[in-house]
Amino acid sequence: MERSIARFRTAHPARPVEVTFGSVLPNSRADAVLLRRVIDNLLDNADKYTEEVKLPIELAAHRAGADIVIEVRDRGMGIAPEDAGRVFEPFFRADRSRARARGGYGLGLALARRIVEAHAGTLRLLDRPGGGTVARIELPIAAS
Numbered sequence: 001m002e003r004s005i006a007r008f009r010t011a012h013p014a015r016p017v018e019v020t021f022g023s024v025l026p027n028s029r030a031d032a033v034l035l036r037r038v039i040d041n042l043l044d045n046a047d048k049y050t051e052e053v054k055l056p057i058e059l060a061a062h063r064a065g066a067d068i069v070i071e072v073r074d075r076g077m078g079i080a081p082e083d084a085g086r087v088f089e090p091f092f093r094a095d096r097s098r099a100r101a102r103g104g105y106g107l108g109l110a111l112a113r114r115i116v117e118a119h120a121g122t123l124r125l126l127d128r129p130g131g132g133t134v135a136r137i138e139l140p141i142a143a144s
Contacts (some may be wrong), residue, residue, distance in 0.1 A: 019060070
């Protein structure tokens with residue numbers, strides 16, 4: 001997560017990032033490179049869909065029972081109800097008017113979900129109270 005934050009801050013120096021980690025995060029059995037790609041994608045999406053550059057993106061991680069929960073929160077436009085069921089489909093782009101100008105092929109979330117599920121976890125997008133989206137990853141804690 002620290003490498004993802006460093007990369008994001010370098011790529012988006014004007015965007016504030018608020019980071020909150022639980023006091024001690026347990027280990028998860030996850031491929032660090034693949035998990036970093038997931039977090040990179042979620043941070044980039046949060047930036048892309050939060051138009052006001054001064055509004056921060058948030059990255060948080062904590063333990064919740066037998067899982068590690070990682071959340072990327074934005075203050076963007078949110079996801080339209082008619083698009084909510086399709087955002088994880090390959091090649092689907094929810095905001096077609098901006099997607100061409102911003103680039104992308106509509107594969108990021110589909111790949112991110114597959115990576116998380118390959119690690120026995122879940123990736124969900126939730127409406128954020130007050131506007132925006134929360135991307136929530138839940139990964140099982142490694143057996144000790």
